[in-house]
Amino acid sequence: MKYILLMAAPKAGFETYRAWSEKDVKAHFAILQGINKELSESGEFVITEGLAWPDQAKVVRGRKDGAPMTDGVFPESKEFLAGYWIIDVESPERAYEIAARISEAPGPDGAALNMPIEVRQIMNGKRDEQP
Amino acid sequence: MIEGSLDTQSEYLLRELSPQVLGAVIRRFRDFAAAEDAVQEALLAAAMQWPLEGVPDNPRAWLIQVASRRMIDHVRSELSRRQRETDAAMQSEQSAPAADVAQETDHDDTLMLLFMCCHPALTPSSAIALTLRAVGGLTTVEIANAFLVPEATMAQRISRAKQSIKASGVPFRSPTNHERAQRLRAVLHVLYLIFNEGYISSVGPQLQRLELSREAIRLTRAVHSLLPHDGEVAGLLALMLLTDARRTARTGPDGELIPLTKQDRTLWDQKEISEGISLITSALSKGSIGEYQLQAAIAAVHDEAARAEDTDWPQILALYELLKRMSDNPMVMLNHAIAAAMVRGPFAGLDLLTALDADGRLAGHHRLDAVRAHLLELAGDRQAAMAHYQTAAGRTTSLPERNYLMTQAARLRESTTSPAGDDSTR
Numbered sequence: 067m068k069y070i071l072l073m074a075a076p077k078a079g080f081e082t083y084r085a086w087s088e089k090d091v092k093a094h095f096a097i098l099q100g101i102n103k104e105l106s107e108s109g110e111f112v113i114t115e116g117l118a119w120p121d122q123a124k125v126v127r128g129r130k131d132g133a134p135m136t137d138g139v140f141p142e143s144k145e146f147l148a149g150y151w152i153i154d155v156e157s158p159e160r161a162y163e164i165a166a167r168i169s170e171a172p173g174p175d176g177a178a179l180n181m182p183i184e185v186r187q188i189m190n191g192k193r194d195e196q197p
Numbered sequence: 198m199i200e201g202s203l204d205t206q207s208e209y210l211l212r213e214l215s216p217q218v219l220g221a222v223i224r225r226f227r228d229f230a231a232a233e234d235a236v237q238e239a240l241l242a243a244a245m246q247w248p249l250e251g252v253p254d255n256p257r258a259w260l261i262q263v264a265s266r267r268m269i270d271h272v273r274s275e276l277s278r279r280q281r282e283t284d285a286a287m288q289s290e291q292s293a294p295a296a297d298v299a300q301e302t303d304h305d306d307t308l309m310l311l312f313m314c315c316h317p318a319l320t321p322s323s324a325i326a327l328t329l330r331a332v333g334g335l336t337t338v339e340i341a342n343a344f345l346v347p348e349a350t351m352a353q354r355i356s357r358a359k360q361s362i363k364a365s366g367v368p369f370r371s372p373t374n375h376e377r378a379q380r381l382r383a384v385l386h387v388l389y390l391i392f393n394e395g396y397i398s399s400v401g402p403q404l405q406r407l408e409l410s411r412e413a414i415r416l417t418r419a420v421h422s423l424l425p426h427d428g429e430v431a432g433l434l435a436l437m438l439l440t441d442a443r444r445t446a447r448t449g450p451d452g453e454l455i456p457l458t459k460q461d462r463t464l465w466d467q468k469e470i471s472e473g474i475s476l477i478t479s480a481l482s483k484g485s486i487g488e489y490q491l492q493a494a495i496a497a498v499h500d501e502a503a504r505a506e507d508t509d510w511p512q513i514l515a516l517y518e519l520l521k522r523m524s525d526n527p528m529v530m531l532n533h534a535i536a537a538a539m540v541r542g543p544f545a546g547l548d549l550l551t552a553l554d555a556d557g558r559l560a561g562h563h564r565l566d567a568v569r570a571h572l573l574e575l576a577g578d579r580q581a582a583m584a585h586y587q588t589a590a591g592r593t594t595s596l597p598e599r600n601y602l603m604t605q606a607a608r609l610r611e612s613t614t615s616p617a618g619d620d621s622t623r
Contacts, residue, residue, distance in 0.1 A: 067594070068345075109323075109354030112346050154346050156320055189596040192393070 068112065069161040071151040071168060072184040077120075077144055082174075090174050097171045105153060105164070116149040148181075152188065161185050203244050207252055211240055211260075212415075215334025218260040220306020223369050226268045229313065230359035233331050235267035236260070240334060305371065307332065308423055311416075312372055312380050314358075315387040318365045323358035324387045325394070330355055333412055343394070343409055381424075385433050385489065388417050392437050410441055421476075431480035432490030438473035439496035442466040454601040458505040470500045491520040510539040527558045531568055543575035563592035567602060574609065583609040 075083075086094070105111035123146075124134035151168070155161050165183040173179040203211075215236065222232040239260045253259040314328040326344075329335045335343075341351035372380045392413035417434045424430050446460035477493040495516045502508040517533035530553055538546025550569050559565040570585035583606050590602035 106349060107353055109350050109357055111350050154322075154344070154350070156322065187594055189594055189599065191597060192595045 067156075067158070067161075068152060068154050068188040068190070069158075070186050070188055071153065071161070071165045072186065073148045073150065073168065074145045074182050074184060075148040077146065086174055090172070090176070093172050093176060094179075098168070101164070101167055101171075105151075110153050110155050110160075110164075112152040112154050114149065114151040117147055120146040145182075158185075158187070161187075203248050207247055208244075210252070210256060211243055212334035214257050214260055215240060216307040216310050216332045217257060218264060219310060219331055221261050222264045222268060223306075225265065226272070227369070228268075229369055230356075230363055231271050232264070232268060233359060235264040235271065237330065237336070238267050239264035241336065307419055309369060309371055311384045311420065313362055313367060313369065315380070315384040316362055316365060316367060317380075317383055318361050319358050321387070321390055323354055323361070324383075325391055326351060326354050327358040328387055328416070329391065329409075329412065333416060335412070381427070381429075384420070385417075385429060388413050388420070389433060389437075389489075391416070392440075410437070410444075413437060414441065426483070428480040428483055428485045429487040429489045431476050432487060432493045435473040435477040435480065435493035436489055436496055438469045438476070439493055439500050442469035442473065442500060448597075452597060453604070454597050456601075457499060462503060462505075465500065470497075473497060473500070486519070486523075488520060488524050491516055491523070495520075508539075510536060514540045527553060527556060528564070530556070531559065531564060534572070535568060538572050538575060543572045546572045547576065561592060563589040563598070563602070566592060570602075570605065579609050 102111065102114055120143075126132070126134050129135075151164075153161060153164060155164070162185060165185050169181050169183045170178040171181070218239065219232060219236045222236055223229055226232055242263050243256070243260060247253075310332050311328065314331050315324050319327065322344075326340055329340050329343075330337065337352050337355060338348050340355075341348045344351065371377070392410050394409045414434070414437050417430070417437060421427075421430050421434045442465050443457075443460060445466070446462065446464040447455055449455050473493065474497050477490060477497055480490050481494065495513055498509050498513050498516070514533070514536040517529065517536045520529050521533055530549070534546045534549035534553070537549055547569070550565070550572065553559055553565060566585045566589035570582045570589060573579075573585060574582035586602050586606035586609065590599050590606060593599050593602065
């Protein structure tokens with residue numbers, strides 16, 4: 067079963083992100099890379115993507131001229147989507163376990179960030195099994 | 198299959214030969230995991246070379262030779278690695294393997310490979326992947342595409358499955374008599390899962406998954422030809438054919454599900470139906486009845502009805518009653534409730550659902566809500582039916598199923614007079 071793990075970061079977190087020390091930034095990425103490598107080796111990895119920072123974002127709604135309504139997601143959101151993983155695992159519990167490890171990735175001074183990770187099952191195209 | 202330029206006939210030949218070649222290489226080198234890799238490489242080499250150089254006179258021998266060369270390279274590199282690591286004296290014991298390539302054990306090999314690939318130590322997804330590669334002769338890329346995961350992920354899954362088998366210490370031989378029946382059950386279950394993986398709507402990028410149901414039929418056909426007197430093998434093959442026969446009719450032009458009662462039955466594949474019926478009739482006449490045979494018999498009753506209203510529900514109900522005695526599966530109880538409703542009226546079915554609520558194993562399962570919605574609608578309680586369709590829609594993880602259930606709920610909300618339809622979509 068496939069799950070998407072959505073990493074949401076609070077707006078405040080994003081603003082302090084640029085002030086992290088080199089050591090903290092490196093430690094953070096090393097942990098996430100390690101998780102990706104483990105997921106590959108366990109045969110559970112599907113894809114992961116990081117998203118451009120929210121100050122690059124535009125919010126668009128259906129309008130004739132197609133012009134963005136806002137610059138950035140900040141005016142409307144308290145938190146933003148930082149990135150996501152799609153994994154293919156045997157059970158929901160395994161998806162939660164992976165999400166918890168991502169959540170615990172270190173931030174400033176090596177302290178766990180405990181970011182909220184939203185775990186959502188991905189719908190499949192299967193038919194019902196029973197006649 | 199592997200390269201676009203390989204013609205269908207050669208592709209089929211390669212897939213047929215794959216388990217035979219693997220069996221021969223395993224017997225020669227006694228290393229399932231490495232032999233499986235070597236055969237995969239030989240299949241890839243064939244797919245590249247045969248279109249240019251023509252299919253060799255003895256394709257089986259060609260594949261065994263190429264795979265064996267890969268194995269010898271593998272053994273040599275293993276040896277030199279060990280030589281570097283350990284005392285050179287140890288190395289002399291690692292003699293070259295004997296070159297006995299038996300011809301007459303091909304058929305046993307296919308079965309033994311299936312027993313290994315469907316080993317109880319493996320998770321279903323690993324067993325499926327390994328079966329498709331080692332017995333089905335599919336490439337890692339093809340299997341990865343079928344399950345919509347990256348090739349590297351599928352390669353790891355297959356490699357880990359082989360490691361698990363190696364760690365379990367299962368030798369490459371048939372299971373003993375007392376474990377045989379149980380192991381064959383595991384094999385049939387994996388084949389059934391492969392069939393169901395492929396048995397989905399033909400929408401978008403998942404179109405290629407239809408190949409999996411054909412592959413499951415091909416493999417089950419192979420097992421049936423090896424064990425022609427096994428009623429459950431025949432039953433599973435019949436069940437697959439009788440279900441696959443309705444494939445084109447099950448999905449509308451936009452990928453929407455069409456329930457059994459609304460399908461255009463002229464689209465059903467009569468060739469598959471008659472083969473399935475003849476298989477199940479002959480299996481049932483032999484006396485040793487099992488679950489797959491009963492499921493196939495039920496599918497056959499549906500397939501024999503020219504119109505939905507001609508369906509022989511009393512016979513289906515009788516078959517579900519037999520099945521209920523053999524199987525503790527709550528899904529069987531659920532389908533039994535539908536059949537009871539069709540014969541004795543919706544309230545009889547709803548009463549059986551109450552028993553299922555108490556059972557608890559289907560608590561929160563969308564299908565319990567979907568069936569209850571359908572029976573409530575038959576009973577004339579549209580409000581409650583709508584609510585249960587909505588609950589079911591929120592619980593299923595299948596997108597076509599959710600769309601179907603939402604459509605049912607919307608239909609009930611908007612209309613107060615339209616006649617009820619059967620919820621069974623297959």
